[in-house]
Amino acid sequence: MSIPKKGNDGQVEHIYREKTDRRILRKNPWRDYRLHGTVLILVVIAELIGTINIPITKDVVITIMPLIFTIILGLVFYLAKPITWIKRRQARIAEGAMMLFIGVLIAKLAISSGQSLHLIFDMGPALILQELGHLATILILPLALLLGFKEEAIGMTNSIGREPNVAVVVDKYGFNSPESRGVFAIFIIGSVIGTIFISFLVSFSLSFIPLHPYAYAMASGVGSASMNAAAIGPTLAAFPGMETSIEAFAGFSNLLSFCVGIYIVIFIALPLTEKMYKWLEPKIGREYIVKTEEDDENA
Amino acid sequence: MPDLIDGSQDVSVHGILNWIMLLGIFSVITVIGNYVGYKHPMADSLIGMAILSLITLAGVWMERKLPLNISSIIYISVMGILLAFPGMPTSKFVLHYVSQVELLSIVTVFLAYVGIGMGKSWEEFRALGGRAIIVTMLVIAATYYGSAVVAHIILTLTGVPAI
Numbered sequence: 491m492s493i494p495k496k497g498n499d500g501q502v503e504h505i506y507r508e509k510t511d512r513r514i515l516r517k518n519p520w521r522d523y524r525l526h527g528t529v530l531i532l533v534v535i536a537e538l539i540g541t542i543n544i545p546i547t548k549d550v551v552i553t554i555m556p557l558i559f560t561i562i563l564g565l566v567f568y569l570a571k572p573i574t575w576i577k578r579r580q581a582r583i584a585e586g587a588m589m590l591f592i593g594v595l596i597a598k599l600a601i602s603s604g605q606s607l608h609l610i611f612d613m614g615p616a617l618i619l620q621e622l623g624h625l626a627t628i629l630i631l632p633l634a635l636l637l638g639f640k641e642e643a644i645g646m647t648n649s650i651g652r653e654p655n656v657a658v659v660v661d662k663y664g665f666n667s668p669e670s671r672g673v674f675a676i677f678i679i680g681s682v683i684g685t686i687f688i689s690f691l692v693s694f695s696l697s698f699i700p701l702h703p704y705a706y707a708m709a710s711g712v713g714s715a716s717m718n719a720a721a722i723g724p725t726l727a728a729f730p731g732m733e734t735s736i737e738a739f740a741g742f743s744n745l746l747s748f749c750v751g752i753y754i755v756i757f758i759a760l761p762l763t764e765k766m767y768k769w770l771e772p773k774i775g776r777e778y779i780v781k782t783e784e785d786d787e788n789a
Numbered sequence: 790m791p792d793l794i795d796g797s798q799d800v801s802v803h804g805i806l807n808w809i810m811l812l813g814i815f816s817v818i819t820v821i822g823n824y825v826g827y828k829h830p831m832a833d834s835l836i837g838m839a840i841l842s843l844i845t846l847a848g849v850w851m852e853r854k855l856p857l858n859i860s861s862i863i864y865i866s867v868m869g870i871l872l873a874f875p876g877m878p879t880s881k882f883v884l885h886y887v888s889q890v891e892l893l894s895i896v897t898v899f900l901a902y903v904g905i906g907m908g909k910s911w912e913e914f915r916a917l918g919g920r921a922i923i924v925t926m927l928v929i930a931a932t933y934y935g936s937a938v939v940a941h942i943i944l945t946l947t948g949v950p951a952i
Binding site for chain 2: 519592607612622713719
């Protein structure tokens with residue numbers, strides 16, 4: 491697969507968008523009844539199973555929502571040999587279509603936000619300052635160094651590594667830099683396991699750590715629509731009767747992570763990560779693992 | 790597979806038709822899932838999905854057509870907030886129908902597509918190695934707890950009641 495290149499206007503912001511456009515616009519993707527029919531069946535199965543609560547101990551309950559079933563069933567359908575009608579072509583269409591459907595999700599979150607716009611004025615300081623909490627990712631830098639990453643670690647730990655962050659890192663270090671490889675790795679792996687991981691993480695935390703419901707709502711706005719949604723699920727279930735405000739805080743926080751978060755990354759997170767790298771690398775840096783160099787680019 | 794096509798045909802009528810059809814299919818699947826899972830009346834949630842799809846379509850179109858370098862996600866967010874803002878004449882209508890569509894119903898359908906799309910890069914992903922997976926999980930956890938803790942401290946300091 492070709493490496494996403496800079497657009498004609500020299501902007502890097504839409505490196506993924508361009509690829510998606512080509513996919514969506516060229517192939518009449520809506521005609522692929524195999525794909526959409528399969529998705530319909532997956533969704534109906536998942537909704538019929540419904541939410542499953544697995545009690546681990548008396549107070550700890552892991553909640554598995556239908557959304558986990560659909561993502562896993564989708565993956566299984568692609569990988570399972572007997573299923574011949576979901577193949578590479580369908581996966582490519584699904585990937586392209588998904589980028590469009592993010593919009594519907596964002597629209598739903600925005601409407602919840604609009605409905606409760608007054609809350610942002612009441613909760614303003616918390617909502618804005620919690621964006622700075624995302625800087626905690628830099629604490630992972632020493633661990634990445636201990637695992638054998640070099641400059642990749644700068645790309646990996648400056649932020650959660652979603653689309654805006656990828657754009658910032660690629661813009662600053664160039665496409666073929668170790669830093670960009672690092673952020674691509676986080677982007678790809680985050681896309682694959684992020685939603686599942688965060689929903690487990692949230693279910694787990696809700697049972698163990700007594701934080702403010704709104705703090706949980708705001709924290710779920712990590713700057714990724716799908717992770718945001720996956721994190722909201724268990725949070726909604728844990729605080730019944732607060733749906734609108736939780737959705738609103740989560741939506742606002744996610745929106746802030748998109749628009750304000752990117753500036754935090756440019757002006758605070760990246761310089762800070764670089765400083766910490768320069769300071770720590772000579773002290774705890776390990777032997778370079780060259781192997782990842784090729785793999786990371788084949789996104 | 791030839792993958793190098795120039796992006797000059799971005800917003801053709803053809804492209805918009807593809808977007809409309811895809812959003813239509815997505816809406817129908819979501820409405821069915823929404824009915825099976827939450828028993829919301831299909832007609833109302835279909836109107837809700839139509840509203841969301843129109844906002845999406847407008848946002849995606851604006852990103853590609855307007856000369857500003859702004860992501861569609863921002864356009865969509867701003868439009869959604871404005872349409873639902875309690876002072877706006879559209880707000881009652883929009884809120885009534887959109888509230889019939891559960892957020893989780895949308896996510897469930899969305900993630901079915903993600904799952905299928907993910908299958909394609911499964912081998913590449915496995916080749917990436919466990920080290921990068923560990924770092925990814927730690928980074929996500931750090932982001933999440935970082936903002937949760939900051940938010941909690943400030944909410945507590947400013948005395949926002951927990952319910």
